[in-house]
Amino acid sequence: MSDHSLITLVTTDHAGITRGRALSRAAYEADTTKTCGWVPANFSLTPFGEIAFPNPWGSAGDLRLKPDPQARFTCHPKGAATPLDFVMSDVVNLDGSAFAACPRTILRQAIDALKKETGLSVTASFEHEFQFTDGAGEGAPFSLAKLRGMEIFAEDLFTALDQAGLGPENLLPEYGGHQFEVTVKPAAALAAADRAVALRAILNEVARTHGRTITMSPKSAPDGVGNGLHIHLSLTDENGRPATYSAGGPGGLSDRAARFAAGIVRHMRALVAFTACSAISGIRLQPHNWSSSYTWLGDRDRESSLRICPVVTMGGKTPDAQFNMEYRAADCTASPHLALAVLIFAGLQGLKENLPFAPVFSGDPDLLSPEERQRLGLHRLPTSIDACLAALDADGTVKSWFDPLMIESYTGMKRKEEDLMAGLSEEERCARYAEIY
Template sequence: MSGTLEPLTGIVTTDLAAVTRGRFVATTDVEGTAATGVGWIQSNLSLTAFGRLSTPNIWKSSGDLRLIPDFGARFLTHATGGDIPFDMVIGDLVEIDGSPWAACPRHALRQAAAALEAEAGLRLRVSFEQEFYLLRAEEEHDHPLAFSALRRSGTFAPQLVAGLREAGLRPETILAELGPGQLEISIAPSAPVAAADQAVAVREIVRELAHNLGQRASFAPKPYAGHSGSGVHIHFSLTDCEGHARTYDTDGPARLSPEAAHFCAGVLRHLPALTAFTASSPASYERLKPYSWSASYTWLADQDREATLRVCPVLAMSKRAPADQLNIEFRAADATANPYLALATLIRAGLEGLRNDYKLPPLASTNPEELSETERQYHGLERLPASLSQALTHLEADAAARKWFPRPLLDTFLAVKRTEAEIGESLDEDGLRETYRTLY
């Protein structure tokens, strides 16, 4: 390529369709945007996964916002193989007077974390574990979790780890998952907003690296019939404001402290509603089915990967104290969910449990599908919604959940997701999988 290339930096936000959108400026000029950011408009939040505005679009055509870069959330790496570096700064959406915009998803997460600290004196440590496919001919099969399967991805995995590290992330493991060409990457835990920022960065770095290597990465929740779905597993633990662990109690149910038990009970109580935020597309519900190693019931269990809330193991051979190890994995999420809202709803639901002293139901050690209806009722086991439309109906019927976010954000979310649900329901199963495999 002849001529001089001008490196560009993207200032971005992630919308309700979980698409990261933004504007680019010359890298040499990006510091000059610190105070006033770049222009944005309210209606951008009404864009659906299909590239069209929702019906209705409550914002219509009026109004202006600013997208202010947060240079503490800048992700820069030269390892994606492009002609210019990958350079992305995540920003906050504000009114033109500089005040927070009520419908900014990142601000919604920041508020949820602040409410948890103010009301309960607790903070969350969070790690996003994300699965995706490197798309290739389906006749090429590898053994799940095999050493050779990861090696067959060529330079992709080592370049990805190098790129994430250079961008300031701390990748813990990368492995070949159950599906052909499916990989999973986990990142070390952080505070909520930082963890969600990193989840966005991982997705965009993966996509760019795959493209530059002549491949394509898909984070779709169920890209192929008969193969494993791809989830986003949200691991979390509680600490007090001084950083001391508050999740573990030897004598608690599943080794959970009273605070963690109340928090999880709140999540379970509101799961049918919050699923709309964490499994946020019509394609998501192809994955959330029994016996699919994902989640399908309002079920907390000790070390069971069919449970929606899985209490992870504590390792006796570790030098870390059990209290510093224990974390809980939320398994009913995928990459069609806005990570800020997915995490914000978990915090809000958990705070409801703490605020109202919710109790965990008797824990079930058997898959809910193998219990009678009477036994499921005893254990508080309710089937998760079977479609996005059902999840949205649960959300609208949950009085507490409707108050978690300002009306402009909630109304826009409902409009976007109702529109996506309607389009998704017009497709057959093969068409739905193919569409989302391409979109995500």
């Protein structure tokens, strides 16, 4: 390895894009407190590289990327000329204090608030769906033939993920054309979001070394199968014991987990502004699409937006440690840190307000009358950037979780993103996002 090999200090911004600056690896390892410069206006960058204007930052101000040595990810995929080496960083002010718009800091604030006010902690994992855009990965859905066609790619991917400490679990040949899903082991909330960032980077790196191109965009074509980001989460109590399951609870949820879920369902329309808010996310969030379309808590139902997941009891296994919920109204245009932060904040809100349990619904909301959907709390999710931001603006509780400057920056960036897509057909929009994500 050369004396000038590099490590990159990275942050994943409000658009879910990982950005950063490289340092000499030797210099970083000699002083892991070393920081590098950053700019406030970077938080107003759209996915397409334009800075939204006006924004609260302007051209003034300086920040630092402060690396977290516990969140370093290193691997050397087969065929790569050099190792992939990066460390997740907090965006801080020059005096080291937290910067209000840093997604990683916001997630940490949510984690700390939940712990302080309830004693609970969240364990999470992010499942990523992706598609090959170069014709690779052909085959029948879920078939061995489809998987075998990408066996070498899969082995190299798992090796790289393992080198980086992500704990790869499954590579699934998915339903869509050229589509797969990759999963890694769950971790504490902050580490889980960091791992989601690392997985995206490593997946793209392995694809590049194989001469392949992939996309994790929510839609590569309007009539194609969408790529979701499924966020699994469970609760542990003050003593580190599983706290999500109770045999007599609604859908098997414990009292606290049910109220946590109720908070997510109550605020879900506004949460989508942070979990699935691109100009094409709404094409995926449609009924009868094995996606999400309503504010809906379901028991093992893949159309629900918050799904109570199944457990395996064969071989004497017990539900307690397995039991978890899956938030499905998310995609890879979201920042993993912001997405998980709003889920935790919403769950905490449900606990603080002692919300009544959300109905566990099974069926087809489209077959119900408007009155019945209202009674069950089944409301359509927003399906455009404008609708997402309107739902966020209408929910003062969700807005209160953030510094006003962060909200101003985020909403301004999203409005600019929508402006950049104006006049394009759905096909053209999907093509643009597939190039970025």
